[in-house]
Amino acid sequence: MRFATPVCLEGKKRAGIIVFNLVTNTPLFLQKILETQGNYILANQAGFYLHHPDEAKEWGMMEKLKRSHHNIKQDYPDVAKQILSGKEGLVRLNSG
Incomplete structure (x- = not known):
C-alpha cells in the first residue's frame, strides 16, 4: 500500500512529495x-x-483486480458494526 501527499511551504509553494510505503504482506507486519x-x-x-x-x-474493493468482494460486513454480519466502529473492545465470534 502506498500513500503520498504534497509538501507545501507557507501554504502555497510546492516543495515536494512525501511517499510512504506500507508493506502488509509480511508475516511480522502487525504481530510485533x-x-x-x-x-x-x-x-x-x-x-x-x-x-x-x-x-x-x-483487496476486494479493487474492481480492476477482479478479486472477490469479501469484506467484514459479508463475513461477520452480526458484529460488523462493532468491528468497524473504530472503538476499542472485544468481539466474540460464534466461530470462536
Missing part, C-alpha cells in the same frame, strides 16, 4: 506491534480486507 501470534485481519474503513489469512479475500 500487537504482540500476538496467529492470524490477523487488516481492513479499511469500509470493511474490505487489506490483509487476511485467506489471500483470496484481500
Whole structure:
C-alpha cells in the first residue's frame, strides 16, 4: 500500500512529495506491534480486507483486480458494526 501527499511551504509553494510505503504482506507486519501470534485481519474503513489469512479475500474493493468482494460486513454480519466502529473492545465470534 502506498500513500503520498504534497509538501507545501507557507501554504502555497510546492516543495515536494512525501511517499510512504506500507508493506502488509509480511508475516511480522502487525504481530510485533500487537504482540500476538496467529492470524490477523487488516481492513479499511469500509470493511474490505487489506490483509487476511485467506489471500483470496484481500483487496476486494479493487474492481480492476477482479478479486472477490469479501469484506467484514459479508463475513461477520452480526458484529460488523462493532468491528468497524473504530472503538476499542472485544468481539466474540460464534466461530470462536
